[in-house]
Amino acid sequence: MASTLPLLALRTFVEVGQRGTMKATAEALNITSGAVSQQIRLLEDRLGFALFVRERQGLRLTEAGAKVHPTLLQAFQQIESAIQDLQQEQAKKVITISTVATFAASWLVPRLGHFNQLYPEIEVRVEATSSIVDLRRDRVDIAIRHGLGHYPDLEAIPLIAPVLVPVASPDLLDHEKIITPADCLNYPLLHDIDRADWSLWLSAHGVDRDPRVLRGSCFEDDFLLIRAAEAGQGLALVPIEYAQTEILAGRLVQVLDKPWPARFAYYIxxxxxxxxxEELRLFVTWLLKQADSQFK
Known part of the structure; x- marks a missing residue:
């Protein structure tokens, strides 16, 4: 017996074993009854024993045929299932989004359910990282980044410009009240990584340059700033949306009602x-509508 059996003959055998007649098998495989008979004869010749008993009503599996038929039937069902899974995977529309963890957790992820309801056929994968990504090399479709919008050879669409507010632990404020922006300088100031926002915020509110603005630790992520503020390490200047949960829970307080838009914005x-x-165009359009509705 040859080491490799003809696949079409095996498939024909499985179909005849299920259907019991040459005619029904021919219709299922879209071939002629003569071709069905030829494939069965080819397989039996290769195996060296009969697989069917020819009867007046059709074909009946021999003892040997009945022994191997369930295994071969299962094998072809698994092949069909694997092909269907592959076709479905290829047809699926997938979008990979890269953004910083703070933005993903506080703004993007809570809204994604709405997009999924609108477009259930599109799968959105969110990668939370502050590292620079290469959209082509890293197989990222859309990056949402906080910056000035200078991204050479790429499209940058303004999304939202967060409004920064000063927050602190209530325990930190027990010993001295904050009445004016200048009063913030009496406390350690918690900074983002470039230590720029406090200077700009104070300047926007008429406070002259002061060496005390440089005091305090700096953090790469706004959530880390919020955690440090909760721990009473100083005042943090963060987007109001990021600190809403802590403010409502009483773990943080907004020390002054003097917001000022950050010099950076989030860009698509x-x-x-x-x-x-199409799936990327739909997602970008949806993002912009979400941002627009937030400020109406």
Whole structure:
């Protein structure tokens, strides 16, 4: 017996074993009854024994045929299932989004359920990282980044400009009240990584430059700033949306009602051909509508 059996003959054997007649098998496989008979004869010749008993009503499996038929039937069912899974995977529309953890947790992820309801056929994968990504090399479709919008050879669409407010632990404020922006300088100031926002915020509120603005630790992530403020380490200047949960729970307080837009904004960063993929175009449009509705 040859080491490799003909696949079509095996498939024909499985179908005849299920259906019991040449005619029914021919219709299922879209071939002629003569071709069915030829494939069965080929397989039996290769095996060296009969697989069917020819009867007036059709074909009946021999003892040997009945022994191997369930295994081969299961094998072909598994092949069909694997092919269907592959086709479904290829047909699925997947979008990979890269953004910083703070933005993902506080703004993007809570809204994604709405997008999933609108477009259930599109799968959104969110990667939370503050590292610089190469949209082509890293297989990222859309990056949402906080910056000035300078991204060479890429499309940068303004999304939202967070409003910064000073927050602190209630325990930190027990010994001295904050009445004016200048009073913030009496406390350690917790900074973002470039230590720029406090200077700009104080300047916007008419406070002259002061060396005390440089005091305090700096953190790469706004959530780390919030945790440090909760721990009473100083005042943090953060987007109000990021601290809402802590403020409502009483773990933080907004020390002054003097918001000021950050000099940086969040941008949707894509490759120039984003409109060529419908799922990306739909997601970008949805993002912009979400941002627009937030400020209405």
């Amino acid at each position: 960063v894509t490759q120039p051909d984003v409109s060529e993929r």
